[in-house]
Amino acid sequence: EDQVTQSPEALRLQEGESSSLNCSYTVSGLRGLFWYRQDPGKGPEFLFTLYSAGEEKEKERLKATLTKKESFLHITAPKPEDSATYLCAVRGLFSGGYNKLIFGAGTRLAVHP
Amino acid sequence: SQTIHQWPATLVQPVGSPLSLECTVEGTSNPNLYWYRQAAGRGLQLLFYSVGIGQISSEVPQNLSASRPQDRQFILSSKKLLLSDSGFYLCAWTPRGRGSSSNQPQHFGDGTRLSIL
Numbered sequence: 001e002d003q004v005t006q007s008p009e010a011l012r013l014q015e016g017e018s019s020s021l022n023c024s025y026t027v028s029g030l031r032g033l034f035w036y037r038q039d040p041g042k043g044p045e046f047l048f049t050l051y052s053a054g055e056e057k058e059k060e061r062l063k064a065t066l067t068k069k070e071s072f073l074h075i076t077a078p079k080p081e082d083s084a085t086y087l088c089a090v091r092g093l094f095s096g097g098y099n100k101l102i103f104g105a106g107t108r109l110a111v112h113p
Numbered sequence: 114s115q116t117i118h119q120w121p122a123t124l125v126q127p128v129g130s131p132l133s134l135e136c137t138v139e140g141t142s143n144p145n146l147y148w149y150r151q152a153a154g155r156g157l158q159l160l161f162y163s164v165g166i167g168q169i170s171s172e173v174p175q176n177l178s179a180s181r182p183q184d185r186q187f188i189l190s191s192k193k194l195l196l197s198d199s200g201f202y203l204c205a206w207t208p209r210g211r212g213s214s215s216n217q218p219q220h221f222g223d224g225t226r227l228s229i230l
Binding site for chain 1: 157
């Protein structure tokens with residue numbers, strides 16, 4: 001069964017203190033791994049898609065990397081506006097024609113000035 | 114560009130009352146559409162998906178139903194709400210295509226916070 005586990009559940013950082021969020025996955029043939037940002041009371045906002053091990057994507061202070069078993073979201077010199085819940089999701093070979101995603105529970109990030 | 118709208122943003126309903134949540138996508142045609150429920154501290158649970166008008170598939174048995182009366186309209190309904198139906202409901206869409214175009218991310222609306230009293 002396809003599974004996604006994110007750690008830590010919550011992370012508190014000081015402004016400028018770099019860190020990484022982890023997404024471990026088990027899937028029958030990875031078609032894509034997706035990172036989202038979710039602000040309180042809002043829907044998830046798409047950040048990155050990673051398709052194969054070794055791939056990296058960057059956006060401002062965020063950098064996502066992918067191995068065969070996990071993905072990391074690295075946050076460099078975070079600012080308070082980076083505070084949000086970060087969700088990871090995977091799509092497997094057997095997701096069907098409807099492009100099903102399996103989501104992790106997310107990591108709640110709080111960046112304090 | 115494509116946009117997705119959900120309403121209402123918040124809803125407070127008594128137990129046993131009916132429910133209708135609406136989701137509309139603009140700027141695309143023939144999208145795949147999805148309804149999710151998100152419980153606090155848990156991942157998104159897929160409730161229903163649709164690949165076309167009148168085509169609905171359910172992921173989990175529950176007190177809810179979904180309908181797609183038009184290409185870009187997706188409705189989540191219940192005849193009698195239960196306390197356990199409380200939660201944050203999200204609608205999402207992806208383009209429907211083949212090959213790499215079929216492996217696109219899902220894009221979400223801003224959700225409906227449903228409280229059952």
